[in-house]
Amino acid sequence: MPYSVHWPEALANALRAAQRGLHVFPLTSKKLPAVRSPHADQPDAEPCRGECGRPGHGVHDATTVPADIRALFHAAPRATGYGIACGRRPMHLIGVDLDRKNGLDGVAALRDLAHKHGFDLPGTVTIATPSGGLHLWLSGPAGVVVPNSASRLGPGIDIRGTGGYLVGPGSWTPAGVYRVLAHSTPVPQPVPAALLQLLLPPPAQERPRPAPSAGCGTSSQASDALVRFVRDSPEGQLNNRLYWAACRAFESGEEADSVAAELLAAACAAGHPERGAARTIASARSRVAGRAGR
Template identity: 60%
Template sequence: MATTDRPLPPAVPTASLAPLALAHALSAAARGFAVFPLSRTKLPALPSPHRNDPPTTPRCHGECGRPGHGVHDATVDPRRIRALFAAAPRATGYGIACGLPPHHLIGVDLDTKTGTNSSAALRELALRHLFTIPDTVVVATPSGGRHLWLSGPQHVVVPNSAGRLAPGIDIRGAGGYLVGPGSRTEHGVYATVPGTAHLAPAPCPPALLRLLTPPPRPHHPDPTRSERHGSGLVQFVLGAHEGQRNTCLFWAACRAYESDLGPTLTEALVDAAVHTGLTEREARATIASAARMTAGA
């Protein structure tokens, strides 16, 4: 992982940075982090293959097999990574998908652009809720912020949020991504803080994890709405691709139990999960974990 923090020279052609970005991405993938190419704006470097589709077209998360689905393109397969970067010759960095095995990465983004002291806000939360941030990977951003990398439990889905935990603290969870160290952007370089590059993401403290997991939504009985909600959860599971199937199933099962749909939706969720490639035993175990977690919430 990169440790340099020199700004991006204006004269460096963007295209010449793609091989360096690819090298950093392959290094991260070798450590188990699923990656995909980013542009110098920190956005996915590949355009969506569905950008000209009619608005009514169902959303695709990569099921079509073509690149250009952002974080859903993320992979640890070196051949696929090289193919993604070959299709994105102007990539200057790479994104690391959060929430995927084996690390189930959670990113704590301590921002400086809001004018608040996000580091002090995190320390205050730690004191109030009795947890400490362990030694872990820390990435310095060009704006002077910090990304703390933490590892989450396998069956807990942490959502993305901006400022919900405290002003200036954003969370990158399932479906989100972090800019990988070594990436060049229009504002500078992302770099690991010296002394942390060799570390693995430390387990997220349980007290912090509880703060990152939103409370169940209030229940509003509505048979028609419940049917639509249940159908949407099943479709969400059917859309999961390899590497995210268990996580997507757990998330959908949690939402089902929070809405009192768990018992009636179990078989449909199991069938959907089996359709994506999970075994029936894996699917039922994941749904049972979701039921236990929501019951104890």
């Protein structure tokens, strides 16, 4: 397969970002991981974050090692850009993705949020996106896991936290190139404490648990884990995670409809359109039912 004309610049930009301590991996022109998953033809495979030792696990491939970056890009000749993994040392990057399209104005929504909660946004690394939006890079404290979210803080405000990624500056897409704005700081600035509190999930509410029957004492814990698995999906993996989690829920049989409703809510909160999420869950139900009928 011939190399994209944007491939050399994408690799060079990724290597420069890695020199600054940013963990990177190649992206396609659609802003998706460019290395094909080694499990793409194994729909029933357990979730893998690279434990198999092969490339093709999206953000989990991200690295700062130049030789590994080159190997990833050589496995992705059509790459036109690169992704930057959030939540990794040493910066513990938090990305604030502010959309300005389809009637949304994430910049105004974030300004209103800051005013409402009494914090000032620091000048920080700021990336202009081809669609007219902005990416703000902030640095989080070590040991704090910031989840990904879509419009949870306000319309047009998406958060890229641990397990998520940002499109790196210099990356090419058909809509244009991501570029660093002139007023950007050299490094991401610390996230304001008040904003950090808004980014973190609220304390889990203890829900009534049925009395466990023999051998089934962890069923509620398992369903909670499935919900977290969907809620914390990295960008580009939400639908696959939802399908896998729904299959596991219907296989268990216990409170499957209740768990499916929670999975639907978690997927919508993470940015999945409700109708599409419902179709994915229905597909999982049909698959499990088909297996049971064999």
